[in-house]
Amino acid sequence: MENGDLVGNIELIRNGLGAQSPMVVKHFYIGSDQPLEAAIIYVNGITNKDVVDRDILNPLMIHIPENLNGKANIADYLCKRYISVSNTLVESDLEVVINYLKRGKTAILINGATEIIIADTTGSQQRAIMEPMNETASKGPRDGFVENLEVNISLVRTKVKDKNLTIELLNIGRRSQNDLALVYINDIVDKQVLEELKKRLEAVDVDAVLSAGALDQYIESYTYTLFPQADSTERPDRAIGNMMEGRILLILEGTPMVLVYPATFMQFFQAVEDYTQRTVLSSFVRFLRILAACIVITLPAVYLTLIKFNVELIPIKFVTPVVQSRVGIALTPFLEIMAMEIVVEFLREGGLRLPTKIAQTLSLVGGIIIGDTAIQSKMVSPTTLLIVGITVITTFLIPNYDMSLSIRLLRFPMLVLANIMGIFGIAVGWFILLVHLSSLDSLGVPYFEFHKSDMKDTFIRAPLWKMNKRPEAIPNTNPIRQTDFRDKFKKKR
Amino acid sequence: MERSSNKNKNYLTVSQFATIIFGTIIGTGILSLPNGVVKVAHQDGWISTLIGGIYPLYVVIIASYIGKKFPNDNILILSKKYFGKILGTIFNLIFATYFIFMASVIASYYSNLMRSYMMGFLTSFKFLAILFICIIYAVSKGLKVIARISEICFYLTVILLITPVNALKFSHMTNIYPVFGSGVSSILKGALESTFAYSGAEIILLIYPFLKEKKKILVASFMSITIVIVLYVWCVFITTYYLGPDIVNKNFWSFLVVTESVSVSAINNYRYIFMYVWSIIAFKTISINGYASVFILKDFANKIQKKKINFLMFPLLLYLAYNYGNEISRQNISNNVLPWYILFNLLYMTSIAVFIFLKRGGKA
Numbered sequence: 001m002e003n004g005d006l007v008g009n010i011e012l013i014r015n016g017l018g019a020q021s022p023m024v025v026k027h028f029y030i031g032s033d034q035p036l037e038a039a040i041i042y043v044n045g046i047t048n049k050d051v052v053d054r055d056i057l058n059p060l061m062i063h064i065p066e067n068l069n070g071k072a073n074i075a076d077y078l079c080k081r082y083i084s085v086s087n088t089l090v091e092s093d094l095e096v097v098i099n100y101l102k103r104g105k106t107a108i109l110i111n112g113a114t115e116i117i118i119a120d121t122t123g124s125q126q127r128a129i130m131e132p133m134n135e136t137a138s139k140g141p142r143d144g145f146v147e148n149l150e151v152n153i154s155l156v157r158t159k160v161k162d163k164n165l166t167i168e169l170l171n172i173g174r175r176s177q178n179d180l181a182l183v184y185i186n187d188i189v190d191k192q193v194l195e196e197l198k199k200r201l202e203a204v205d206v207d208a209v210l211s212a213g214a215l216d217q218y219i220e221s222y223t224y225t226l227f228p229q230a231d232s233t234e235r236p237d238r239a240i241g242n243m244m245e246g247r248i249l250l251i252l253e254g255t256p257m258v259l260v261y262p263a264t265f266m267q268f269f270q271a272v273e274d275y276t277q278r279t280v281l282s283s284f285v286r287f288l289r290i291l292a293a294c295i296v297i298t299l300p301a302v303y304l305t306l307i308k309f310n311v312e313l314i315p316i317k318f319v320t321p322v323v324q325s326r327v328g329i330a331l332t333p334f335l336e337i338m339a340m341e342i343v344v345e346f347l348r349e350g351g352l353r354l355p356t357k358i359a360q361t362l363s364l365v366g367g368i369i370i371g372d373t374a375i376q377s378k379m380v381s382p383t384t385l386l387i388v389g390i391t392v393i394t395t396f397l398i399p400n401y402d403m404s405l406s407i408r409l410l411r412f413p414m415l416v417l418a419n420i421m422g423i424f425g426i427a428v429g430w431f432i433l434l435v436h437l438s439s440l441d442s443l444g445v446p447y448f449e450f451h452k453s454d455m456k457d458t459f460i461r462a463p464l465w466k467m468n469k470r471p472e473a474i475p476n477t478n479p480i481r482q483t484d485f486r487d488k489f490k491k492k493r
Numbered sequence: 494m495e496r497s498s499n500k501n502k503n504y505l506t507v508s509q510f511a512t513i514i515f516g517t518i519i520g521t522g523i524l525s526l527p528n529g530v531v532k533v534a535h536q537d538g539w540i541s542t543l544i545g546g547i548y549p550l551y552v553v554i555i556a557s558y559i560g561k562k563f564p565n566d567n568i569l570i571l572s573k574k575y576f577g578k579i580l581g582t583i584f585n586l587i588f589a590t591y592f593i594f595m596a597s598v599i600a601s602y603y604s605n606l607m608r609s610y611m612m613g614f615l616t617s618f619k620f621l622a623i624l625f626i627c628i629i630y631a632v633s634k635g636l637k638v639i640a641r642i643s644e645i646c647f648y649l650t651v652i653l654l655i656t657p658v659n660a661l662k663f664s665h666m667t668n669i670y671p672v673f674g675s676g677v678s679s680i681l682k683g684a685l686e687s688t689f690a691y692s693g694a695e696i697i698l699l700i701y702p703f704l705k706e707k708k709k710i711l712v713a714s715f716m717s718i719t720i721v722i723v724l725y726v727w728c729v730f731i732t733t734y735y736l737g738p739d740i741v742n743k744n745f746w747s748f749l750v751v752t753e754s755v756s757v758s759a760i761n762n763y764r765y766i767f768m769y770v771w772s773i774i775a776f777k778t779i780s781i782n783g784y785a786s787v788f789i790l791k792d793f794a795n796k797i798q799k800k801k802i803n804f805l806m807f808p809l810l811l812y813l814a815y816n817y818g819n820e821i822s823r824q825n826i827s828n829n830v831l832p833w834y835i836l837f838n839l840l841y842m843t844s845i846a847v848f849i850f851l852k853r854g855g856k857a
Binding site for chain 1: 612645
């Protein structure tokens with residue numbers, strides 16, 4: 001700021017914020033005898049007006065008994081003496097002031113002074129912290145991230161008090177100018193991964209970043225792969241658990257989804273309950289999930305192979321019912337399965353955005369009427385319907401919705417392959433899938449790679465106290481996370 | 494203790510290194526391994542297989558010696574260094590054709606096997622064309638991807654090969670008795686026969702520069718070779734023990750008959766599941782061989798050609814594998830050609846090792 005001309009400075013700020021901005025300017029006098037002219041500026045709608053009235057205007061206008069003319073460092077003096085807001089600072093760079101104003105702070109300008117006081121009066125309307133609808137856990141905390149960046153950071157901060165917890169703020173989006181926080185633990189995170197992530201974030205040059213999902217797509221390496229390359233969560237406990245393994249949290253202003261980098265394939269099969277429930281139970285559930293993923297991909301294809309090419313493999317007692325149920329069905333087995341799978345996809349996609357009351361009708365029509373009439377009108381055989389039904393149910397076992405969608409899409413190419421080549425086609429499909437997965441990486445970290453030491457937390461969930469090291473799959477600088485503390489109280493026999 | 498993302502990028506871990514070696518040797522050949530061996534050595538086939546393990550062990554020792562002296566140069570560079578540019582290049586080319594031969598022979602073998610058991614409706618050409626599309630896809634993704642696949646396949650292989658343990662229930666002692674009854678010369682001939690099944694360990698000579706911990710070349714390869722020998726001996730043993738030396742040769746793929754001893758209640762035939770999972774293992778072995786040949790051929794090509802080699806490999810492999818024909822003619826070709834390749838490989842790496850030894854002695 002070049003001079004202390006009040007009207008001139010207000011005009012400069014108005015230009016900086018944009019002429020149409022809902023900026024509020026209030027002129028007032030401060031001090032006794034020969035009062036100084038002053039003004040406060042804030043942007044309407046994102047500030048807490050109570051604080052402005054009570055803690056800034058009230059003391060400055062009414063409670064200054066002295067003459068402030070000629071006072072050196074007047075801005076600093078006012079901050080220290082009269083403005084009863086906890087977070088104030090004195091700033092002389094106009095650009096910085098404008099940036100603060102956009103984020104809900106209040107600027108106090110004094111005629112003749114080249115410095116501006118910034119008081120923290122942030123307080124826009126926001127959603128209350130509540131349990132995320134998409135990720136519920138029967139055992140575990142009930143809080144979830146919200147749309148406000150500061151609240152989200154505070155949710156992490158209150159749970160991790162380590163001094164190495166680092167929060168880096170970035171700005172993204174040419175017009176939306178969203179704030180973005182990189183949250184990580186400095187002495188765990190791998191610096192190369194961090195640098196790579198920052199490099200990509202800084203390179204993003206778009207008008208607006210409206211959601212975490214969009215941001216992920218801007219910075220991911222493989223556009224055309226089916227598989228999600230960042231895990232996203234609304235649960236602070238899950239985010240923090242990942243951060244403790246050496247991952248980086250990316251919190252974007254305006255969205256409750258927190259992105260977790262780097263991602264590995266097996267991470268999408270882990271759920272919060274795995275760590276809150278007992279070991280044997282969690283291991284069993286995790287085994288179920290992996291089995292479910294295999295069933296989703298393979299079961300319709302295997303069924304097709306069995307009835308189209310290798311009927312001799314169906315156990316003899318099943319042959320009669322399976323064959324009898326197929327008598328008089330016009331569609332080929334492939335078309336039959338495909339048709340039912342597509343109907344199920346219609347129902348799922350249709351029910352996704354419907355209000356609950358109408359969704360009930362959909363499930364009634366879809367589930368009962370279509371299911372029953374499809375068999376009665378000889379379009380599909382009951383066995384096919386059973387197989388498709390099992391496949392649909394198993395898709396719901398995969399805890400991550402992105403991964404679940406990717407995996408359920410995979411059964412279509414698998415069906416086509418099985419239709420052309422039988423069991424060999426399924427083998428081809430699986431091999432290509434494995435090669436594809438192995439060739440992916442997330443920020444340079446292999447997406448699908450198994451390490452012997454990570455087996456404790458991959459297909460099973462070993463006792464928590466045994467997981468002394470951080471997963472090897474995620475690069476980190478400090479692999480030890482706990483010691484064999486149970487030796488201290490467990491009797492050795 | 495520090496782990497970093499980029500440091501590991503192009504290097505193989507010890508287990509990946511070991512499983513690649515394992516995966517190169519154990520491909521589809523194991524399914525018919527008992528045939529050749531038992532034909533010559535009768536009920537002592539398993540002893541022959543044990544003795545035949547000397548060949549891969551020799552390869553490992555030579556490779557680890559070379560690897561110790563030149564940890565960062567693979568055999569292609571060394572061969573040019575010691576044989577001169579022209580001769581070295583020719584030898585390298587022959588080495589490449591070895592892997593091309595292996596890849597195509599295994600593919601042909603696998604195609605014959607699958608088509609005679611469950612894929613009769615596909616022609617050999619279509620089958621091989623689809624197969625090689627997958628292989629070229631895997632090869633084009635590079636060594637790290639193949640290493641990861643090998644790692645997964647290792648566990649699949651071990652589990653699958655152990656499942657016929659059920660056959661022990663239905664076996665009879667007379668099938669294996671008398672031990673050493675077929676005579677020393679038969680056993681040694683059988684050992685020679687089994688040597689061909691052990692081919693593939695030569696890949697160590699190409700990939701050791703990629704191993705991160707160079708000191709573990711010997712340990713890692715020794716471990717994987719030992720597991721291979723144990724599994725081979727187990728397969729020959731259980732096949733002979735279950736079927737008896739006379740019946741083994743009645744089936745092209747005698748080990749598959751043993752898998753039929755396992756009964757799974759949900760499906761009529763365990764062999765079907767076995768063959769399905771084994772497909773992925775076969776794919777992996779062909780991919781490793783394909784990768785090795787592409788790797789050597791890239792040495793000859795300039796930068797622009799390097800990308801194209803993958804695509805050129807496709808028609809070549811397809812043509813070769815298609816022309817091996819049915820199982821009898823494939824076996825004939827394999828039996829005639831493979832011994833020469835084994836001989837060449839032996840001479841090739843032994844002479845390089847000797848050269849290294851002599852040159853070092855001269856300097857000192």
